[in-house]
Amino acid sequence: MRSTQGTLRASRCGLAVRVACALALGHGGSAAAQITFDVIGPHEYELPVDFDPFNVFVQYGMVQEDDRLFNRNGDRTDGSGAQRIVGMSKYVRFWSPESNRNIGVAWEVIVPEVAIRNRSLADADDRHVSGIGDPLTGFAIWYKPAANATLGFQSFVQIPVGTEKVSDTNWKNLSSFFWDWRITDKLGWTGDAGIVWQTRRDNGIRPGLSWHTNHRFGWRASQHLEPFLAVDAEYLEARDGAPSAHVIDAGPGLMIHTFANQSISLRYSTSVDGRNHSVNDSFNIKYAYVW
Template sequence: MTHRYSALLRLSFVSLLGVGAHAQAQTTFDVIGPREYELPVDFEPFNVFVQYATVQDNARAYNDDGDRVAGSGSKATTGMSKYVRFWSPESNRNIGVAWEVIVPTVAIRDRSAPEGDRHISGIGDTLTGFAIWYRPRSHITLGFQSFLQIPIGTERVSDTNWKNLSSLFWDWRLGDKFGWTGDAGFVWQGERTSGVQPGLTWHSNHRFAYRATKRLEPFIALDNEHTRANDGLPEAWALDGGVGLMIHTFDNQSISLRYSTSLDGRNHSVNDSFNLKYAYVW
């Protein structure tokens, strides 16, 4: 397959893992992988399917003093199925545009919960939105993306409020082997049915990767977010680190594996998760 097809494979775009108040252990947008934003311009329309999966152990949490204390003890398994349509407009072939729809699923097991609440599962709140980017240099991609999260998920896993997730993103190829992909942005949330409106969240995500062989690309992950106090909810923040491996299985497919843990935080769950991402382009 041509290099253009291979580049399009990496179009998976960021997505929020927060598909329910019970499942928000990871930081915003930490699902991204290396080369997430190494995006082409001047290409024919294509489609991408991406499947994310995360298994999170909520055994520990940060309290208001920043100390690690016992968490809920629950285990959350989340998935996100994403379809992306992307194209380069005829009016300007030097930019790329994409539209995507993401459907999350959530399953939470908590043996210490009351009977009837020990296993909660359902469809999370759907996300949809766009991204636009250009390449000022052959080795650099710069772009902007914005998503709307719609509170139409299953009652027990829905956050019950509207959200807007907007961010800048970039990809910088440092020679033939090294690469840095990342983003920085915010999450605005509307009022929940409980009457509470969470504060504004700022986040950034970074992936530093090394293309060791044709098939294998190990990487380091750094993710952080900061949520303002609002409506009785305390200020919260977290800094996470992780290690992973991207496997370039075929020209039109890849698999990324990652383990992440929290390095520091306050009023936030401790990240202790295994993450998988599968991408397919056609």
């Protein structure tokens, strides 16, 4: 193995979350929900090659307040007032194929947990809905063009078998390219860019194609603390009567490197520009455990 055990453990702690918070999309009216893959952290794609197989468990949590939205002119107006609480439990298996030790491969299974509260709705049964969201599964593959860089591709399928009131009722494919660049010993940039394709929903509407990109710029201030800046953007094309939409989000975060095989990331995110999209006002947490 090329890496020392200590270096590999450090790399494993940054693997974690590659999956979108792309659920509850059918409950936001004309405004879309969170940006695809906005859950990633500052070491998300700092991945090793030529390594022994290992596992990762990740638990995410997100609380979003839908008090404001961008209208068709890009102005901020009153939103639905709903509160969305989302958790995602993820298991990932990582390995480096014997046929080519210069690449890495991962397979993931993600189960979302969703709760939506909106006290302004007329029907009391709709004021608080919750359940298991549509699960996702898929793969990632990558290589290292240089010792301090990673390039890869990932693709996931979201399966419409979640609880009735929180399922989007359609199939999705989320595919993207990703990268990581350790610029210096303290500075790093990790990011992705991709698309989401969807089939028709049970209500007859087929959402348009969407493009997204996510960026995390981190600075390792100490052995345990790494503040970072998050920037996310998304564009959704018009289709079936729904207008096109876009949004740009940004916010600060802090990654806490607790143990060699664990980490916790905290982040606040808000929207700086958008149209026909909810204004992001969310707190996010991620816990990752590697074994």
